[in-house]
Structure formats: structure tokens, C-alpha cells
Amino acid sequence: MSNNQNDQKDPKILVFSTEKISDPAIDLAGLLKLHYPATAYTINVPCSSGIKPRWIMHAFEKGFDGVFIAADGTDCPYSIECTTKTGELVSKVHGMMKEKNITPARLKMAAICSVCAEPFVKHMKTFHSELSAMASN
Amino acid sequence: MKQKIGVYICQCGSNISDYVDVDKVLDSVKDLEGVSLVKITMFSCSDSTQNEMVDDIKNEDLDGLVVASCSPKLHLPTFRNVAIRGGLNPYNYVQVNIREQGSWAHSDNPKKATEKAIQLVKAGIERTKYSNALEKTVIPSEKAVAVIGAGIAGMKAAIELADMGLSVYLIEKDFFVGGRITQWEDLCTVEELASDTVTRLYDEVKSKDNLTLFLGATAENMSGSVGNFKLTINIRPRYIKSDFNKDKIEELTGKCKTLTPNEFDFGLTKRKIVFKTYPGALPDIPVVDIKNAGDDINIINEFKDHLDLDRKDESITVDIGSVILATGSDPYTPKVGELGYKEIDNVVTFQEFKRIIELSPNGKLKYNGKDIKSVGYIYCVGSCQAEGNMYCSRFCCTCAISTSLSINKRFEKIRFYHVYKHIRTYGKQEVLYDQAGRQGDIFFKFDEDEEPVVSMVDGEGTITFNDLLTDGEEISVSPDLIVLVTGMVPRDDYKRVAEVFKAPIGRDKFFNEAHPKLRPVETVIDGIMIAGASQGPKSISESTKSALSAASKADALLHKGEIELEPTLAMIDTSLCEGSGLCIQACPFNAITMIDAGGKKLAQVEKSACKGCGWCLAVCPHDAIELAGYTNNEMEGMIESLITV
Numbered sequence: 001m002s003n004n005q006n007d008q009k010d011p012k013i014l015v016f017s018t019e020k021i022s023d024p025a026i027d028l029a030g031l032l033k034l035h036y037p038a039t040a041y042t043i044n045v046p047c048s049s050g051i052k053p054r055w056i057m058h059a060f061e062k063g064f065d066g067v068f069i070a071a072d073g074t075d076c077p078y079s080i081e082c083t084t085k086t087g088e089l090v091s092k093v094h095g096m097m098k099e100k101n102i103t104p105a106r107l108k109m110a111a112i113c114s115v116c117a118e119p120f121v122k123h124m125k126t127f128h129s130e131l132s133a134m135a136s137n
Numbered sequence: 138m139k140q141k142i143g144v145y146i147c148q149c150g151s152n153i154s155d156y157v158d159v160d161k162v163l164d165s166v167k168d169l170e171g172v173s174l175v176k177i178t179m180f181s182c183s184d185s186t187q188n189e190m191v192d193d194i195k196n197e198d199l200d201g202l203v204v205a206s207c208s209p210k211l212h213l214p215t216f217r218n219v220a221i222r223g224g225l226n227p228y229n230y231v232q233v234n235i236r237e238q239g240s241w242a243h244s245d246n247p248k249k250a251t252e253k254a255i256q257l258v259k260a261g262i263e264r265t266k267y268s269n270a271l272e273k274t275v276i277p278s279e280k281a282v283a284v285i286g287a288g289i290a291g292m293k294a295a296i297e298l299a300d301m302g303l304s305v306y307l308i309e310k311d312f313f314v315g316g317r318i319t320q321w322e323d324l325c326t327v328e329e330l331a332s333d334t335v336t337r338l339y340d341e342v343k344s345k346d347n348l349t350l351f352l353g354a355t356a357e358n359m360s361g362s363v364g365n366f367k368l369t370i371n372i373r374p375r376y377i378k379s380d381f382n383k384d385k386i387e388e389l390t391g392k393c394k395t396l397t398p399n400e401f402d403f404g405l406t407k408r409k410i411v412f413k414t415y416p417g418a419l420p421d422i423p424v425v426d427i428k429n430a431g432d433d434i435n436i437i438n439e440f441k442d443h444l445d446l447d448r449k450d451e452s453i454t455v456d457i458g459s460v461i462l463a464t465g466s467d468p469y470t471p472k473v474g475e476l477g478y479k480e481i482d483n484v485v486t487f488q489e490f491k492r493i494i495e496l497s498p499n500g501k502l503k504y505n506g507k508d509i510k511s512v513g514y515i516y517c518v519g520s521c522q523a524e525g526n527m528y529c530s531r532f533c534c535t536c537a538i539s540t541s542l543s544i545n546k547r548f549e550k551i552r553f554y555h556v557y558k559h560i561r562t563y564g565k566q567e568v569l570y571d572q573a574g575r576q577g578d579i580f581f582k583f584d585e586d587e588e589p590v591v592s593m594v595d596g597e598g599t600i601t602f603n604d605l606l607t608d609g610e611e612i613s614v615s616p617d618l619i620v621l622v623t624g625m626v627p628r629d630d631y632k633r634v635a636e637v638f639k640a641p642i643g644r645d646k647f648f649n650e651a652h653p654k655l656r657p658v659e660t661v662i663d664g665i666m667i668a669g670a671s672q673g674p675k676s677i678s679e680s681t682k683s684a685l686s687a688a689s690k691a692d693a694l695l696h697k698g699e700i701e702l703e704p705t706l707a708m709i710d711t712s713l714c715e716g717s718g719l720c721i722q723a724c725p726f727n728a729i730t731m732i733d734a735g736g737k738k739l740a741q742v743e744k745s746a747c748k749g750c751g752w753c754l755a756v757c758p759h760d761a762i763e764l765a766g767y768t769n770n771e772m773e774g775m776i777e778s779l780i781t782v
Binding site: 012014020023024026027028029030031033034035036038039041042043045046047049050051052053054055058059062063064074075076077078079080081085089113 | 208210234236237238239240241242243244245246249250252253256257260635639641642643644649651652660661662705723725748749750751752753754755760764767769772773775776777779780781
């Protein structure tokens with residue numbers, strides 16, 4: 001967890017979204033004024049199966065409390081195998097996190113379709129609460 | 138690294154500035170390393186502000202551009218053009234979304250919205266610093282298109298493309314053209330016969346010198362990339378000589394005795410092994426079904442001089458620049474026992490019902506030898522399901538109601554019971570719904586959580602349901618024929634087709650467009666378009682519209698004879714590559730190959746095949762691959778900027 005006391009009360013989440021699928025959903029959440037924690041920051045990538053493990057580890061090393069992969073799921077425009085591949089990526093990073101004594105639960109993944117604004121908001125609120133609870137334990 | 142970046146913070150009228158303190162954002166970023174100019178704008182997308190940006194790029198000699206405004210989905214092309222007009226490379230421009238993911242998402246907390254906007258703009262600046270000037274690649278392209286499927290959509294697209302001057306290969310799996318609509322005779326909402334429509338299109342297809350029709354043909358393999366695909370087609374033999382003697386083939390057909398279930402009639406009838414799917418099927422050349430010949434093989438051999446029995450499957454390869462997938466749909470087939478299907482004799486699907494109508498003698502609607510005086514429709518079978526096919530198939534309500542009207546013009550008075558979940562006769566088709574009511578059809582509505590039950594009651598197939606229109610009263614009807622109004626599902630070979638063309642499949646298992654509104658007939662695979670019901674349930678009218686749209690997109694792509702490719706490509710650092718080959722396994726597009734470089738194995742990216750998905754980056758154990766526009770410097774620079782206060 002980051003050192004700043006305020007940050008501990010308000011965990012920072014890095015969201016990897018995908019340009020064609022999950023990022024439109026996150027935009028839609030804003031359009032609908034569906035509020036979620038403002039400490040969730042989004043970086044978009046072409047596909048959730050193309051996120052480098054080192055980027056995720058870099059986020060933890062620099063102080064992000066959680067990383068959320070808003071995955072393409074079965075809507076992936078590149079391949080039907082995307083869910084499996086992103087899942088394999090998450091498993092691999094979980095292993096790297098354990099080696100660095102970082103709680104694996106701080107990395108989450110969920111498929112977010114292009115209109116899944118409400119599920120995204122729910123995920124953000126839940127993950128934010130979970131990270132807060134981890135910080136206080 | 139960029140050192141003279143111009144940053145523009147948009148108020149978007151007040152959409153952003155009502156919740157984000159834009160002055161505070163400006164103060165927070167104006168002194169950052171690399172930032173040369175920061176301005177607040179009322180509307181960054183306005184002509185006057187765009188011109189101001191162009192002047193700033195030129196006058197201040199800016200080497201990077203950041204606009205913090207709305208979603209890149211709206212204005213990324215706008216500001217990339219601004220960069221170009223100012224003389225900047227468009228990939229040295231970064232758009233930061235402080236509206237949808239800032240002011241609007243956090244309008245409940247302006248302080249937090251402002252803090253987030255500051256971090257997002259800092260990250261955008263950092264990304265711009267490390268951005269590289271990228272160039273689109275221009276390659277020569279083939280002025281030829283393959284259209285897969287010679288149904289209504291495929292034929293319409295092929296004719297249009299041929300009229301535009303492109304070479305067209307129209308590839309149909311069956312031996313006859315027309316697709317699914319040939320199984321329907323009367324079309325709604327026009328007073329027109331399906332066979333007439335197919336004939337008209339077929340005649341047009343045959344009249345085009347630059348259009349080649351392959352029948353009994355399947356696309357087997359495709360390599361290359363947009364503009365320059367090589368498509369291998371397998372063509373099965375028809376076993377009839379091209380200069381066949383019609384009388385002799387009719388004599389052969391007459392002598393054949395073996396019967397096999399007729400797929401065209403859903404097995405309701407049997408056909409001979411020398412056959413046409415229906416009398417008017419086109420082309421007017423029968424097919425010999427050698428595999429099911431049985432004892433008829435001896436008769437066939439007697440006529441071998443008129444047949445082409447030695448012909449084998451033929452494989453040819455064509456050079457094309459683009460593909461239109463118009464493979465259509467299949468009707469939903471209920472499971473055995475689903476609403477009595479295949480368990481109760483008088484339960485059929487709507488598609489089977491349409492064949493029953495065509496197979497009935499004039500004046501009498503008959504099924505299994507019995508007169509049909511009443512029909513009970515159950516709607517939304519295989520569509521609008523709570524689990525499974527959640528989509529509406531769109532055509533079924535209109536077609537079912539239209540059939541109840543047309544049938545009463547053709548046969549003696551038949552009573553229709555419509556047991557529905559929803560009736561969606563949208564637009565002008567609402568007139569048909571009104572007419573059906575006036576004709577005396579009876580409508581019942583069931584709750585979507587309480588599906589009707591079909592069972593045998595007193596020896597009769599009976600539909601039982603709670604009717605919401607009579608306050609939930611339980612009602613039973615026992616019509617002579619129970620018709621399950623079944624919707625559309627993807628063709629049974631959709632996975633094989635998707636694999637050949639790398640076409641994306643959606644949650645509904647139909648082919649998926651790149652964007653439902655802005656790119657409705659393109660897929661994310663450059664050069665692969667989709668048309669008709671291969672994309673999802675459509676009426677004939679909607680299918681032809683999408684076919685024309687896909688043809689226009691293919692022509693727009695190819696008519697210049699050269700095409701531009703996006704520069705978001707995987708790049709191998711040969712100093713780090715150890716030739717693990719994991720990237721080759723990961724790439725869904727076969728865009729990476731292994732080369733021998735002086736005894737060392739190295740991965741190599743085929744630029745024209747790479748789609749920029751990045752799958753190879755994630756698996757490289759030596760971090761030897763970067764994606765242009767998403768380099769480690771750009772991504773990690775952004776991550777650090779987002780977290781550093």
C-alpha cells in the first residue's frame with residue numbers, strides 16, 4: 001500500500017480498459033453520471049490479453065493499491081480465446097505478486113462489455129471497499 | 138523525448154468546468170518538464186480553437202500536443218487532423234478524457250474530479266513526451282473482392298461491387314443460389330415471390346463479366362492481409378457435364394429409385410439422388426448426390442457419357458483485397474421435447490410450416506394427410522430467452538402474422554391463435570398486426586416467466602398458458618397444427634468460417650461489427666466486412682441495405698489500388714529476442730515468423746498481418762516486443778504520473 005495516510009483511506013486503482021470494448025462502457029458510466037471512486041484511473045490498451053505483466057507490477061511498485069483489468073471477454077474483436085488468454089495473464093501476474101509479497105487479491109479481472117456501465121461501477125465500488133478493508137487489516 | 142508540448146484544457150461549455158476546476162488543472166501542469174504552452178479553451182473542437190492550435194503548433198514550434206477534453210472516441214480524428222495541419226505527426230498527439238471519465242463520472246465530488254483531472258492530464262503529457270512519430274504504411278492492393286454466400290445479401294453485394302468495376306468472386310457452399318429465402322415463397326411486406334427475387338438477382342449475377350460465381354464451393358484458407366489476401370477455395374463436383382443433355386438427365390432422374398430425406402423441406406419430403414432443391418432452383422442444372430446413391434449407382438453408370446463422374450474436388454486460389462461475409466443464418470431448431478417438438482405429431486417450426494404451405498395442394502392446407510383448419514403460433518421460440526439466445530430475431534413476428542394473412546387468401550378459412558410473449562411488428566409492419574386482428578385472429582399474451590406448455594390432452598396437441606390479456610386466466614387451445622415461431626441462429630459452420638477469415642464472433646455467436654453505429658459493416662479485421670443475417674437477425678430489406686453498405690466500404694477501401702495501414706504494430710527488439718517462439722503461438726493472426734539471422738533464431742513481425750492486439754507482448758519472457766504507441770516508456774510513464782501527487 002502507498003505510504004500516504006490519505007491514500008490508505010482512499011485506495012488508488014489503476015484500470016486497464018480496452019479501446020473498443022470496456023472503455024466505451026466506462027465512458028457510458030460517466031455519461032449516465034453513475035459515480036464510482038474518483039481514485040480509479042484508466043489507461044486503455046488495444047486488448048486485455050496484450051497487457052504486459054511488468055506494467056501491472058510497475059503500478060504496484062509505484063503505489064497503486066489495486067489493478068483492475070476491464071477485460072474484453074467474449075466480445076473481444078481479436079479472438080474468441082481472449083478470456084482464456086487474459087485469465088492466463090492474470091494467473092501469471094498473481095504468481096509474480098506472491099513472489100513480491102503483494103496480496104494477489106489486489107489484482108482483479110472482469111469482463112466488461114461495451115455497454116456494461118453499471119457492472120463496471122459496481123466492480124469499482126466493491127474493489128475499492130475490498131482494498132480499503134485490506135489496508136485496515 | 139518531446140520538449141515543447143502544447144496542452145489545451147477544454148471546458149466543453151460547462152460540461153467539464155462545472156465540476157473540474159480547470160484553472161487549478163492549468164496551474165498544476167504548466168510548469169511540468171516538456172510543457173511549453175497551456176491554454177484553457179471553451180470548446181476545443183470549435184473551428185476557431187482548432188485554427189488557434191494549428192497556429193500555436195507553427196508559431197511556437199510545438200513538438201507534441203495534448204487536448205484534455207472528451208472521450209477519444211469522439212474527437213481523436215479531429216485533433217489528429219489539427220496536428221497534421223500544424224505540421225505535427227498525428228501520433229504525437231494524445232487525447233485525455235476528463236469529461237466522461239472525469240467531470241461527469243465524478244460530478245458528485247468536484248474536488249475529487251479536479252484531482253483526478255490533474256493526474257490524467259499529467260499522464261497524457263508523459264505519454265506525449267515518449268510518443269514517437271509513426272507513419273501509416275501504404276501498400277498496393279488488389280481490386281478484387283470475395284463475397285462468401287450467394288443468398289440475397291451476397292448476390293446484392295456482388296452485383297454492386299461488379300458495377301463499381303471491381304473483380305468479384307461469389308462463393309456459395311450450396312449448388313444453388315438464393316440461400317434461405319428460397320424456402321419461402323411469398324415475401325412480406327411486398328406482394329412478391331421469393332423465387333422471382335432470386336431469379337432477378339441471379340440473372341444480374343450472370344450478366345456481369347467481372348463476377349465469377351462458384352457453387353458447391355467453400356473458402357478453405359486465407360493468408361495475407363488487407364489489400365492482398367490469398368483465398369483458397371474448394372469446389373466440389375456437381376457430376377453433371379457443363380454441356381449436359383437435359384432430356385438424358387431427366388431420363389436418369391426418372392430411373393433413379395433411391396430416396397433420401399430432402400434437407401430443403403426439413404425432411405418433410407424425400408428427394409432422389411439426382412435433384413434440384415426445388416423446381417425453380419438456379420442454376421437450372423441438377424446435382425448428383427453420389428454419396429447417397431446406393432443401388433442407383435448402376436443406373437448412374439449407365440448414363441456416364443452425360444455425367445462427369447471422374448471429376449474430383451478442385452482447389453483454386455484467388456487474389457483479393459477484401460472479403461464480405463454474407464453467410465446468412467439458420468433457423469433455430471428446438472430441442473426434442475421443447476414445447477412438444479418431435480414428441481407431439483402436430484408440432485412444427487415456423488420454417489417447416491412455410492414448406493408445408495408450399496407442399497400443400499391448391500385450396501387445402503394439409504399436414505401428414507390431415508386438413509388443417511386451425512393453427513396455433515407460439516412466439517419467441519429460440520429468441521428472447523432468459524438464458525441462451527437472448528436476442529430478438531426481429532423478422533419472426535412480422536413473418537408469422539403476414540403468413541396468417543396470406544394463407545387465408547390461398548386456402549379455405551383458417552383460424553389462427555397467436556400465443557405471444559411480445560409482438561414486434563415495428564414500423565409499417567404494424568399494419569399487418571392490425572389486419573390480422575380484423576381478419577379474426579385471436580391473440581393471447583403470456584408472461585415471459587411463465588412459458589406455455591404443449592401437451593397431449595384428450596388425444597390432441599394442446600397449448601396451455603395463462604393469458605395476461607384476461608387477467609391471467611388459464612386458457613387451453615388445441616389447434617390442428619402447433620407452429621413454434623422460431624428465430625434465427627448463426628449458420629452451423631460459423632466457427633469454421635470465422636476461423637478461415639479470423640472474423641470476430643459476438644456474444645450471440647453471429648459475426649461482430651467493429652462498432653454498431655460508426656462501423657456497422659466492418660469488423661476489426663481490416664478488409665473483412667459483414668453483411669446480412671451473418672451479423673445478426675435481419676429482414677431481407679435490412680440484409681440488402683447492409684450488403685450495399687458493405688460493398689461500398691469494400692470499394693472505398695480498394696478502388697484507389699493502394700491502402701493505408703494503422704501503425705500500431707508489434708516491434709521486435711532483436712537485441713533482446715532469444716527466439717522462444719511464444720509470440721508465434723500467442724499471435725491470433727499468424728503475423729510472426731521465426732527467421733534465422735546468422736545462426737540466431739529471431740522473431741519477425743509481418744507488418745501487413747499484424748493487427749496491433751499486443752498478445753505477443755504479454756508472453757515474451759525477454760520483454761523483447763513493444764507495441765508502437767504503447768511502449769514501456771509511454772505506459773510506465775503514464776502509470777507513474779497517475780500515482781505521483
